Amino acid sequence: MMKCLILTEYFPPDPGGEPEYIYNFSKCISGDVTVQTYKYKYRAGISLGSEYKYLEKLHIKRVKYFRFFPTLSHFIKLIDALILQRRWHFDIIICNSVFSGYLGLFLKKLFGINYILIAHGWEVAVRCGVGSKFNRA
Numbered sequence: 001m002m003k004c005l006i007l008t009e010y011f012p013p014d015p016g017g018e019p020e021y022i023y024n025f026s027k028c029i030s031g032d033v034t035v036q037t038y039k040y041k042y043r044a045g046i047s048l049g050s051e052y053k054y055l056e057k058l059h060i061k062r063v064k065y066f067r068f069f070p071t072l073s074h075f076i077k078l079i080d081a082l083i084l085q086r087r088w089h090f091d092i093i094i095c096n097s098v099f100s101g102y103l104g105l106f107l108k109k110l111f112g113i114n115y116i117l118i119a120h121g122w123e124v125a126v127r128c129g130v131g132s133k134f135n136r137a
Contacts, residue, residue, distance in 0.1 A: 004094060011035055
């Protein structure tokens, strides 16, 4: 059975298209799926609807997010991903953002795991610098 790790910043109950996309994507993966995401203190108390029944089949690891110290949050996510990999020995890593892609690349170099990077529209333009070429007056 394939073991898959999904690295993402947002996952239900976070609102928006990106968490919904990753949730639906995770339903299509056969095998054992673990999702590593942030636990946002300021979003506590958001309830999930009945459409999220599939969450029970996923292993969800939420890492504390420090709103005013994002670098510390990313470092903790890195350490947690290393612990998860040592424990579960994943076959593939799916990265849902540019930052997660760097983390996935690091894990690939360290453990020899295949990874997939999913970069969404605004990340390609803003984080990779493409938008600066099109926004000039």
